[in-house]
Amino acid sequence: MSRLYPLFATAGLCAVTLATPPWAEDAPPPVDQFALNALVLSGQSEDAFLQAFEAGDELTEFSFDANRGVGANVGEGHRFARVPRADLAGYGEWAQHFPTREGGPNATSCIACHAAPAPNGAGDVAMNVVVDPGHTGDPALFLERNTPALFALGIPQRLAEEMTLELATQRLSTEAEACAKGIATTALNAKGVAFGSLTLHRRAENPCKLQPDSSQLSGIDADLIVKPFGWKGSHASLRGFTRDAAHNELGMQAVELVGDQDGDFDGVTDELTVGDLTALTIYMAALERPVSTIELANLGLQEMSEAQRRRITRGEVLFALTDCSSCHIPQMTLNDPTFSEPSRVTGYVDATLPSGADPAALGLTGDSAIHVDLTQDQPNNQIKLANGATHHLGAVERRNGQAIARWFTDFKRHDMGAALADPADPTGLGAATFMTRSLAGVGSTGPWLHDGRATTLDEAIRLHGGAAADSRSQYLNLSQQAQQAIVAFLEAQVIYTSGEEDH
Ligand code: HEC
Ligand code: HEC
Structure with a gap:
């Protein structure tokens, strides 16, 4: 049996057909990326933006339930875990989940942690996340992370994108110089921030092949992509961070992360749609600034x-x-100041989704991108x-x-x-x-x-x-x-x- 599900109750125009949901009636219905795209492509970009924003608002607030796939098969009968459980390594248990877990799952909603002084805010130490990315199982090696706020996250991504573009231009001219002269060194600088220097050695001519020496870079990875998210500055895009957060914190695995697989062995697949991730991203990007x-x-x-x-x-x-x-x-x-999802900048847009899928096949295309003018x-x-x-x-x-x-x-x-x-x-x-x-x-x-x-x-x-x-x-x-x-x-x-x- 199937049933009509509008993107929102009020948006009958872009109704999409989905199977009868097993989840609670008040739950936000899954967002259909193709319905958002249809709005953009028919000139209703503002509607697409507002619907994505509204859906993202609901998705960050909503307490997901087990039918919708929240939590995971941690092992020993547990659905949630405050501390990483690499010790639980039996079939389908914590240590076997894919992609590899860092911690959790430890909440049923985003705003359970991102709560102070208002929803989408920061968290007290009780909301600290404990992670064990190396699966050591040794509490002495666990890392603790405090919960930061989620306001106006289009700003850091846009600034990082522009800095990355500046660095890419500097790298290109260094490449040209190294190909011509055999070696070239450039001091890298973006928006007035110095990132050390990059040296390129020519290893072959016709065609020119270069070997980078990244040892003098400062504060940035060898890929020269500025990564504004996470305490360590380890994630480039809001979308990428969010898909990992949904998996690690909520045990909500996005289709673009695991395809049709049940990577956390809770008996539920398709826990978050591509449209859901777009909505969450647009929402946090377009939240008001501090x-x-x-x-x-x-x-x-x-x-x-x-x-x-x-x-x-x-x-x-x-x-x-x-x-x-x-x-x-x-x-x-x-x-x-225009934030776009999907992004227009290499490094901030998925060339291939973590599931292995082609983003375009799932509706993530530049011509149907949702734009947010941050001003x-x-x-x-x-x-x-x-x-x-x-x-x-x-x-x-x-x-x-x-x-x-x-x-x-x-x-x-x-x-x-x-x-x-x-x-x-x-x-x-x-x-x-x-x-x-x-x-x-x-x-x-x-x-x-x-x-x-x-x-x-x-x-x-x-x-x-x-x-x-x-x-x-x-x-x-x-x-x-x-x-x-x-x-x-x-x-x-x-x-x-x-x-x-x-x-
Ligand atoms: C269990 C508590 C918890 C839950 C639930 C949670 N987060 Fe977080 N969030 C954190 C912590 C802790 C960090 C910092 C992680 C790090 O830097 O390693 C973080 C960081 C983030 C960041 C990066 C912010 C920045 O400026 O670096 C984003 C984006 C984010 N979370 C979105 C979400 C979304 C969306 C959800 C729901 C799908 C969610 N979070 C659920 C605790 C949580
Ligand atoms: C060398 C760069 C650097 C300088 C200089 C610096 N900071 Fe920081 N600051 C950081 C980093 C990195 C962090 C994050 C530390 C962490 O994650 O534990 C931070 C964190 C902070 C925080 C906590 C933010 C939060 O959300 O938890 C405050 C407040 C702060 N700095 C204020 C200052 C003040 C005031 C000064 C000048 C007296 C200063 N900083 C100088 C790099 C710097």
Whole structure:
């Protein structure tokens, strides 16, 4: 038997036929990528965007149940696991799942962890994820990760895409030079961030063959793709991260991850559709950006004394003077603020899906991509002002025609010193290596640092070491009042949701 399922109850136009669902009636129906594509291709791009956004909202909030495939066959009768269970290696158990598990499954919804101070936010240490990517089964080698916030994630992906394009151009000219001269070295630089240097040696002529020497690169992988997601900066695309999160945290395995297989042996296949992943990606990309309390005060949304305002402004100056801003770069310009899913940039779009499928065969094609203009399309946080006008607080600022993203990172990995190191280095990126964490919204996302060990912002700063040791010393040498001003500046970076959804 089959039954008509609209993409949404209200969107009868793009009804798609799916088998009768075994899951709860209030569950979000699976999103059909081809129905979204049909909207885009018939000129209704905005509808496609809004429907994907709305569906992503439901998918992040919804508590999935076993019929829909949440959880996994952990072993010993368990469906969920707070700690990795590489010891359970019997047929179909934790250690046998494919793709290989890192941790979990440990929740039934995304916002079970991404919760503070509002849905899609960060998590307390109780929501820390414990992972064992190497399947050691040894608790002494488990890694802990604190839950970061999910707002406006189109910003970091777009910035990273543009940086990667810049680096690709620099690599191309180095290639041309090395082919002509036999060897060439170029200092790599994107949006003002130095990524060390790349040397290419010519190994053959006609056709020219080159061998790279990547040993002098800094803070980036040899593929020169800037990876903005994860505490280690290990994932390039929002879609890629999300598909792994759904598998590891929820035990919800996307079709594009496992095809028609039941990789977590819970008796359910097709747990998330290609359209579901598109919806989740579009949703997080187009969520409103974190703001500053000064913006809120200027809009009359919050009280602020002159003294408070002066302290925050002084803190901002001191933040730069103590070189915090050398890593936490306060702002970057987006040449093209349009986020696209699928992405238009190599490295951020799947050439082949992890399942082995051709993305185009499943509806992921450039001509039917959903676009989000990060300077105006965010449905949330459109604030009605006293004079009747609307201020779009959710959008990336436009100043003198330029899109200014205040993300407070250089998207580079740094050695943060032995004291902050993970107990193991299963991915080979360096136990003490972490990507400069964005400070957008940092006043609302405590506890801080990759495992949530810092219970105050002052502690988070004092725990900086390694490449940040110098900056930390400068902070420690400031007067207590000056330190408090820096903390006040950080506290002023907040997550704000108006509660009104204007869609
Ligand atoms: C059990 C808690 C938990 C659940 C449930 C969870 N997450 Fe996360 N999420 C985390 C943690 C912890 C991290 C940091 C992981 C890391 O960096 O290694 C994270 C990171 C992310 C990131 C990267 C953010 C960034 O800026 O680096 C995205 C995107 C994300 N999660 C999306 C999701 C989505 C979508 C879901 C639901 C399908 C989900 N998460 C469910 C805990 C959770
Ligand atoms: C060498 C680069 C570098 C410098 C300089 C630096 N930081 Fe950081 N910062 C990082 C990295 C990397 C992390 C993430 C550490 C981790 O994952 O545990 C981080 C994390 C943070 C966090 C916690 C963010 C969160 O969401 O948990 C705060 C707050 C912070 N830095 C503030 C500062 C301040 C203030 C200064 C100047 C006194 C500073 N940083 C200087 C690289 C740097």
